[in-house]
Amino acid sequence: MNKKIVFNGSCGCGNVKYKIINEPLFTQACHCKDCKKSTGSSFVIHTMVLSNEFQVNGDVASIDLPTGSGKGVNAYFCIICGVYVFCKYKVSEGRIAVRTKTLENPLEPQAHIFVKDKDPWIEIKDKTICHDEMYDREKTWSKESLERIK
Ligand SMILES: [Zn+2]
Numbered sequence: 001m002n003k004k005i006v007f008n009g010s011c012g013c014g015n016v017k018y019k020i021i022n023e024p025l026f027t028q029a030c031h032c033k034d035c036k037k038s039t040g041s042s043f044v045i046h047t048m049v050l051s052n053e054f055q056v057n058g059d060v061a062s063i064d065l066p067t068g069s070g071k072g073v074n075a076y077f078c079i080i081c082g083v084y085v086f087c088k089y090k091v092s093e094g095r096i097a098v099r100t101k102t103l104e105n106p107l108e109p110q111a112h113i114f115v116k117d118k119d120p121w122i123e124i125k126d127k128t129i130c131h132d133e134m135y136d137r138e139k140t141w142s143k144e145s146l147e148r149i150k
């Protein structure tokens with residue numbers, strides 16, 4: 001019998017709670033200027049999941065933000081504490097990017113992107129997972145994850 005893996009997460013105040021009901025697709029850190037601005041910090045970590053494997057409870061507000069691709073992103077916030085919990089990139093239909101550190105047990109990044117914009121005082125030990133800009137998904141994601149987004 002297959003035991004279902006469930007990942008739980010929440011905002012800062014507990015109003016928004018979510019569940020990922022399958023293994024996430026991929027987790028990555030982005031060091032680009034947009035992510036720096038949106039976090040007020042040096043990078044963001046996103047865990048990619050399928051929309052139909054993501055369940056959210058509690059009131060969220062959503063706004064449209066610009067992205068480097070020009071297509072934009074819908075960002076979702078807790079209406080009480082303001083924590084930015086997840087987003088939907090319009091280029092990635094059917095998928096959600098969860099802000100990894102809102103997970104109960106955050107996952108480690110499998111790739112670092114836009115490392116060309118990385119703060120100089122951050123040292124990433126594993127250089128093999130660093131990409132100057134974006135990676136080639138076909139070469140970076142697992143076969144299983146690639147299969148699941150088809
Ligand atoms: Zn909250």
Ligand SMILES: [Zn+2]
Nearest residue numbers: 030031032035
């Ligand atoms: Zn970014």
